[in-house]
Amino acid sequence: xxxxxxxxxxxxxxxxxxxxxxxxxxxxxxxxxxxxxxxxxxxxxxxxxxxxxxxxxxxxxxxxxxxxxxxxxxxxxxxxxxxxxxxxxxxxxxxxxxxxxxxxxxxxxxxxxxxxxxxxxxxxxxxxxxxxxxxxxxxxxxxxxxxxxxxxxxxxxxxxxxxxxxxxxxxxxxxxxxxxxxxxxxxxxxxxxxxxxxxxxxxxxxxxxxxxxxxxxxxxxxxxxxxxxxxxxx
Amino acid sequence: xxxxxxxxxxxxxxxxxxxxxxxxxxxxxxxxxxxxxxxxxxxxxxxxxxxxxxxxxxxxxxxxxxxxxxxxxxxxxxxxxxxxxxxxxxxxxxxxxxxxxxxxxxxxxxxxxxxxxxxxxxxxxxxxxxxxxxxxxxxxxxxxxxxxxxxxxxxxxxxxxxxxxxxxxxxxxxxxxxxxxxxxxxxxxxxxxxxxxxxxxxxxxxxxxxxxxxxxxxxxxxxxxxxxxxxxxx
Numbered sequence: 001x002x003x004x005x006x007x008x009x010x011x012x013x014x015x016x017x018x019x020x021x022x023x024x025x026x027x028x029x030x031x032x033x034x035x036x037x038x039x040x041x042x043x044x045x046x047x048x049x050x051x052x053x054x055x056x057x058x059x060x061x062x063x064x065x066x067x068x069x070x071x072x073x074x075x076x077x078x079x080x081x082x083x084x085x086x087x088x089x090x091x092x093x094x095x096x097x098x099x100x101x102x103x104x105x106x107x108x109x110x111x112x113x114x115x116x117x118x119x120x121x122x123x124x125x126x127x128x129x130x131x132x133x134x135x136x137x138x139x140x141x142x143x144x145x146x147x148x149x150x151x152x153x154x155x156x157x158x159x160x161x162x163x164x165x166x167x168x169x170x171x172x173x174x175x176x177x178x179x180x181x182x183x184x185x186x187x188x189x190x191x192x193x194x195x196x197x198x199x200x201x202x203x204x205x206x207x208x209x210x211x212x213x214x215x216x217x218x219x220x221x222x223x224x225x226x227x228x229x230x231x232x233x234x
Numbered sequence: 235x236x237x238x239x240x241x242x243x244x245x246x247x248x249x250x251x252x253x254x255x256x257x258x259x260x261x262x263x264x265x266x267x268x269x270x271x272x273x274x275x276x277x278x279x280x281x282x283x284x285x286x287x288x289x290x291x292x293x294x295x296x297x298x299x300x301x302x303x304x305x306x307x308x309x310x311x312x313x314x315x316x317x318x319x320x321x322x323x324x325x326x327x328x329x330x331x332x333x334x335x336x337x338x339x340x341x342x343x344x345x346x347x348x349x350x351x352x353x354x355x356x357x358x359x360x361x362x363x364x365x366x367x368x369x370x371x372x373x374x375x376x377x378x379x380x381x382x383x384x385x386x387x388x389x390x391x392x393x394x395x396x397x398x399x400x401x402x403x404x405x406x407x408x409x410x411x412x413x414x415x416x417x418x419x420x421x422x423x424x425x426x427x428x429x430x431x432x433x434x435x436x437x438x439x440x441x442x443x444x445x446x447x448x449x450x451x452x453x454x455x456x457x458x459x460x461x462x463x464x465x466x467x468x
Contacts, residue, residue, distance in 0.1 A: 091326065094329075094409060104400075176324030
């Protein structure tokens with residue numbers, strides 16, 4: 001029985017853009033588990049009510065609900081120990097946790113000005129109103145005021161990514177020789193920006209850009225083949 | 235035969251303050267290797283000339299010279315695989331490397347304004363002149379201009395440490411359940427500030443402060459018992 005991933009989308013149900021959903025999507029691929037992506041929109045709280053969560057990612061694994069990307073990764077490792085590990089023991093968990101904190105303090109603040117406003121443009125009227133209202137309340141600013149031009153967005157993101165960029169000059173993955181959950185934590189945030197932005201926000205010739213493409217090309221080029229605002233519905 | 239660690243000091247040879255030396259010191263303690271600390275001052279380049287290095291830490295392990303704290307940690311793991319590992323495989327190495335990059339980009343910029351000027355006050359005349367000249371050239375400013383007051387220093391450091399502080403709320407060590415080289419990388423930078431500053435730069439009641447004390451109390455309270463500018467020669 002396959003796992004259902006409730007997966008954030010806008011008007012076009014093929015364009016999956018949730019940063020936390022991408023963390024879970026890559027985790028499921030990493031573990032080689034069958035899953036179905038169920039398009040989900042901000043206001044569809046009823047669909048996932050039984051999970052006890054009001055936002056996605058949420059998974060349903062043969063009747064078992066699990067929500068929150070971090071908890072889902074831990075659940076998958078515990079439930080499927082025979083599959084490739086996402087967080088290898090306490091050190092792997094601490095490693096992924098540090099990357100998650102760095103995303104919160106360094107990377108999200110550089111990605112939000114690139115990605116938040118474009119998200120508002122790909123939602124239907126009701127979801128758009130909800131998204132704008134909740135995000136403007138959280139940020140204390142109009143989305144259009146948070147939004148930055150392409151040059152500023154790319155420069156700020158490159159600066160925020162510099163510790164990762166430096167380490168990726170000598171390692172293939174944040175997890176070392178192979179990706180671990182630490183990799184997917186950062187990848188999810190960047191994939192969000194890449195999917196919704198009208199331009200490529202990452203510098204492809206940087207170490208972090210090469211790492212992004214490396215992950216995008218894994219698992220049957222799952223990430224590389226995913227529809228974006230720029231490609232439309234592939 | 236024991237290892238000799240060439241260890242940065244000033245006028246008082248008991249006060250060991252080198253941030254990179256502390257990384258190596260903790261690495262040697264972690265591996266449970268016998269070592270002798272050989273006081274070394276900036277201008278004593280001749281003493282370590284055979285190593286091919288001009289700065290410390292440098293170790294001499296039964297005739298084998300190794301310099302640079304990162305290389306020393308890798309050497310110790312390779313040479314003494316039967317002793318507790320510092321960097322557990324490629325993932326542990328990638329983890330420590332990320333922490334090293336974060337120290338370079340986030341933590342050192344907050345520690346230098348606390349620690350650089352006090353260092354100049356604990357050196358003899360010739361080493362002081364050398365230190366001031368080289369550091370002012372590197373920073374492009376007078377050391378007295380870089381120096382900040384206690385409140386500013388502590389506040390800037392707390393802010394820089396916030397990703398570590400957040401993760402250490404749920405983990406005992408950066409390495410997870412036990413310290414790894416990733417822990418010593420950050421500890422060394424903070425120990426430098428703690429040893430040379432006239433005040434305690436870290437907030438002891440924060441998660442990172444509690445972690446610092448935890449490491450200070452390991453290995454026979456080696457760190458906690460180390461003489462500082464505040465305690466003088468114990």
